[in-house]
Amino acid sequence: MKMTPAAIFVGSLMILLAVIVVVVYVPWSTIDTAPSDIFRDRSPLEAQGRLIYKANGCVYCHSQSIRTIDWGLGAQRIAQAGDYIADSPVQLGSARNGPDLSQAGGEHPDDWHIAHFMNPRYTSPNSIMPSFSFLSEEEMYALTRYVQSLGFKDADVRMERQRYWKKKAIEAYEAGPEENIEWLHDHVPQGWRDIPNPYPTTAAGLARGHKIYQEFCAGCHSPIGDGMGPAQPWIYPPPFNFTTLKNREISGGILYYQIMNGITGTAMPYFKKHLESEKIWEVGNYIAVYFIDQSDANTEPRGIDASWEP
Amino acid sequence: MNEKPITALFKYPTVASFCLTASFWLIVATFMGVLLATMLIAPDLVEGIAWLSYGRVRPVHVNLVLFGFVTPGLLSAAFYYIPRLLRTELYSEKLGLITVGLWNIVMAGAVVTLLNGQTQAREYAELIWSLDMALIFCFVLIILNFALTVIHRTEPLLYVSVWYACAAVVLTGPTYALGNVIWQPDKGALAGIPDAILLWFYGHNIFGLLLTPLAIGVAYYVIPKVCKSPLYSHTLSLLGFWSLIVVYTHIGTHHLLQVPVPTWLKVIAIVDSVAMVIPVSVFLINIWYTAKSKLGEIHADIGGKFVFTGTIMYFFASIQGSMMSLPQVQRVTHFTFHTVGHAHIGVLGFSGMIALGGLYYILPKITGRPIYSRFLADFQYWLILIGVTGFTIILSIAGLIQGHSWLNGETVYRVLPQIHLYNVIRASLGLMIFTGALIGMYNIFRTLFYNPEETS
Numbered sequence: 001m002k003m004t005p006a007a008i009f010v011g012s013l014m015i016l017l018a019v020i021v022v023v024v025y026v027p028w029s030t031i032d033t034a035p036s037d038i039f040r041d042r043s044p045l046e047a048q049g050r051l052i053y054k055a056n057g058c059v060y061c062h063s064q065s066i067r068t069i070d071w072g073l074g075a076q077r078i079a080q081a082g083d084y085i086a087d088s089p090v091q092l093g094s095a096r097n098g099p100d101l102s103q104a105g106g107e108h109p110d111d112w113h114i115a116h117f118m119n120p121r122y123t124s125p126n127s128i129m130p131s132f133s134f135l136s137e138e139e140m141y142a143l144t145r146y147v148q149s150l151g152f153k154d155a156d157v158r159m160e161r162q163r164y165w166k167k168k169a170i171e172a173y174e175a176g177p178e179e180n181i182e183w184l185h186d187h188v189p190q191g192w193r194d195i196p197n198p199y200p201t202t203a204a205g206l207a208r209g210h211k212i213y214q215e216f217c218a219g220c221h222s223p224i225g226d227g228m229g230p231a232q233p234w235i236y237p238p239p240f241n242f243t244t245l246k247n248r249e250i251s252g253g254i255l256y257y258q259i260m261n262g263i264t265g266t267a268m269p270y271f272k273k274h275l276e277s278e279k280i281w282e283v284g285n286y287i288a289v290y291f292i293d294q295s296d297a298n299t300e301p302r303g304i305d306a307s308w309e310p
Numbered sequence: 311m312n313e314k315p316i317t318a319l320f321k322y323p324t325v326a327s328f329c330l331t332a333s334f335w336l337i338v339a340t341f342m343g344v345l346l347a348t349m350l351i352a353p354d355l356v357e358g359i360a361w362l363s364y365g366r367v368r369p370v371h372v373n374l375v376l377f378g379f380v381t382p383g384l385l386s387a388a389f390y391y392i393p394r395l396l397r398t399e400l401y402s403e404k405l406g407l408i409t410v411g412l413w414n415i416v417m418a419g420a421v422v423t424l425l426n427g428q429t430q431a432r433e434y435a436e437l438i439w440s441l442d443m444a445l446i447f448c449f450v451l452i453i454l455n456f457a458l459t460v461i462h463r464t465e466p467l468l469y470v471s472v473w474y475a476c477a478a479v480v481l482t483g484p485t486y487a488l489g490n491v492i493w494q495p496d497k498g499a500l501a502g503i504p505d506a507i508l509l510w511f512y513g514h515n516i517f518g519l520l521l522t523p524l525a526i527g528v529a530y531y532v533i534p535k536v537c538k539s540p541l542y543s544h545t546l547s548l549l550g551f552w553s554l555i556v557v558y559t560h561i562g563t564h565h566l567l568q569v570p571v572p573t574w575l576k577v578i579a580i581v582d583s584v585a586m587v588i589p590v591s592v593f594l595i596n597i598w599y600t601a602k603s604k605l606g607e608i609h610a611d612i613g614g615k616f617v618f619t620g621t622i623m624y625f626f627a628s629i630q631g632s633m634m635s636l637p638q639v640q641r642v643t644h645f646t647f648h649t650v651g652h653a654h655i656g657v658l659g660f661s662g663m664i665a666l667g668g669l670y671y672i673l674p675k676i677t678g679r680p681i682y683s684r685f686l687a688d689f690q691y692w693l694i695l696i697g698v699t700g701f702t703i704i705l706s707i708a709g710l711i712q713g714h715s716w717l718n719g720e721t722v723y724r725v726l727p728q729i730h731l732y733n734v735i736r737a738s739l740g741l742m743i744f745t746g747a748l749i750g751m752y753n754i755f756r757t758l759f760y761n762p763e764e765t766s
């Protein structure tokens with residue numbers, strides 16, 4: 001074959017055109033654009049927040065693309081094409097230096113997000129996300145509205161739940177420490193309240209609990225458990241002061257349940273995705289031993305001792 | 311008194327100014343890269359400075375590497391070899407200089423707008439509409455200059471490097487315009503899943519239709535020259551050229567295998583990603599057989615050394631890329647640093663190394679005397695070689711840790727402490743690459759403007 005200028009300039013363009021028809025035009029013209037079951041339009045404020053999300057390059061670390069193989073944040077719902085029909089541009093993302101945000105709406109209340117945007121290490125000490133304290137109050141509010149809309153109708157349900165329990169939590173907090181503690185514990189199912197921490201206190205277990213506490217809890221509850229961590233100024237009701245819990249009939253089960261399930265409405269997230277069972281028992285016992293100074297570890301009823309116990 | 315080498319600027323102004331463009335933006339681009347890597351280990355490094363926050367610096371790094379360093383570096387060589395191969399002069403040096411000037415304005419504009427948060431937020435297509443249009447205009451000017459040079463040639467045969475250089479700019483012009491959705495000036499995007507399909511069609515073609523053909527063009531020019539032997543096979547050149555254009559353009563959707571796009575499109579993307587072994591191996595066989603038993607000559611020429619190393623990197627990047635398109639592999643690697651490692655061995659290891667090799671090969675030709683310092687060039691070679699190889703290995707490992715942990719049900723947050731050490735090494739290797747960029751700029755600057763060496 002003799003390569004002429006026409007072959008190079010025109011021939012290669014013809015190939016490109018044919019390929020564009022197959023891999024761009026045909027999908028574009030045949031793809032189903034019906035909205036998915038959770039889809040809804042964005043409010044003007046949410047749309048404005050999305051512009052801030054775009055401008056600050058959130059997409060480089062946060063995907064919005066839940067896969068069948070995912071476990072983490074948002075994995076309760078696999079992405080569908082109909083979720084994205086209003087996104088222009090789409091923000092699917094190509095890296096997860098941070099969690100996927102497809103279903104981030106309503107996972108946390110607004111005050112948690114504000115504390116997190118001010119400095120992500122306030123709520124999540126291991127985070128590598130930049131601080132967004134340079135955003136104005138309005139911008140941060142709009143960005144929060146956008147994040148809280150991720151998941152559309154599912155997010156709306158979660159947000160409604162957050163708002164409902166936020167009101168209850170504030171009422172309980174403002175009624176005073178006695179009522180607040182009673183309210184917090186009343187929500188724990190009776191079965192959990194009756195369970196002591198089934199495992200004995202050991203130095204190694206406390207060391208592990210200490211590490212977990214520093215990586216997950218210290219930002220709000222502070223290194224000494226008094227609730228005066230760096231996130232505290234942005235959070236209301238404020239982070240709980242564990243040192244008030246002595247002689248309040250706190251069981252290992254109550255601590256476990258609250259850590260596992262979180263307290264919706266307050267900034268306390270659920271940790272069941274981050275922490276497996278042993279880690280939750282050990283951080284709970286760390287709090288009980290060091291901050292409450294009262295641990296029910298290894299007391300009856302505890303069933304048959306586990307094989308590894310000393 | 312020796313003739314001042316500054317004459318290169320007057321004899322080959324387009325070549326020399328594209329060369330300076332590439333070496334300057336390489337410094338800025340790699341500085342941004344080091345800054346990003348440092349922020350991954352010290353996230354409060356620039357706390358409260360909006361325009362230096364990670365999400366704004368990241369597109370500056372990527373765009374400057376692609377359009378500030380690699381493309382101008384490879385174009386510099388193309389502007390040199392096209393007239394030589396066609397036995398004529400470049401159609402218009404003035405047009406070339408206007409192109410370089412506008413190109414640099416676009417790059418400066420990219421830095422300012424992206425750091426200011428003005429972005430279209432589509433990976434590789436971030437630039438705002440006005441900059442998109444200016445860059446497309448640059449491509450039109452280059453197409454004109456190349457085409458008119460081809461028309462005014464005195465050599466009837468078109469050598470394979472000319473095919474690749476011309477095809478690269480001719481195909482990238484329309485691909486860039488389409489991929490950036492220039493008929494939607496405010497958003498620069500389609501809506502929904504088709505936007506993702508178009509974005510990755512475009513995004514992958516920046517490598518497939520711009521960097522790769524330009525780099526291959528330089529390799530096809532430099533390696534036979536350095537080895538002083540004819541190209542191994544014309545048939546392989548033909549096969550490699552046409553199969554590259556046919557196959558590479560199909561594979562963009564392999565970025566979307568885990569996304570609800572039509573299955574037939576994923577199948578096309580995977581099949582063609584694996585089929586990439588055809589254009590890649592055809593090119594490599596052709597180049598490596600040309601260089602057979604001539605490795606001494608290649609080692610003796612610093613340009614040839616860079617270019618030949620780039621072809622080896624191309625081998626590894628391509629094999630890795632084909633593997634990563636397999637769904638079973640991508641289950642682990644997608645969304646992880648593994649992909650970032652792949653991008654670095656492809657763009658810096660392959661096309662970036664060849665761009666530097668092209669520059670070092672042509673600099674003595676256009677100045678009429680050797681490189682200012684062969685030692686510094688070698689030093690830069692090792693800094694970048696160790697930097698990019700180590701970078702890819704470290705990120706491949708970190709990516710596997712991330713991917714397997716996530717598959718095992720661990721959250722992204724839980725895995726961050728595990729990859730911290732790898733990010734520290736990544737920043738250190740980035741510092742080596744940045745140092746290499748500084749040394750390269752100094753060496754090129756001295757070669758062009760103040761070179762006390764004897765005339766070669």
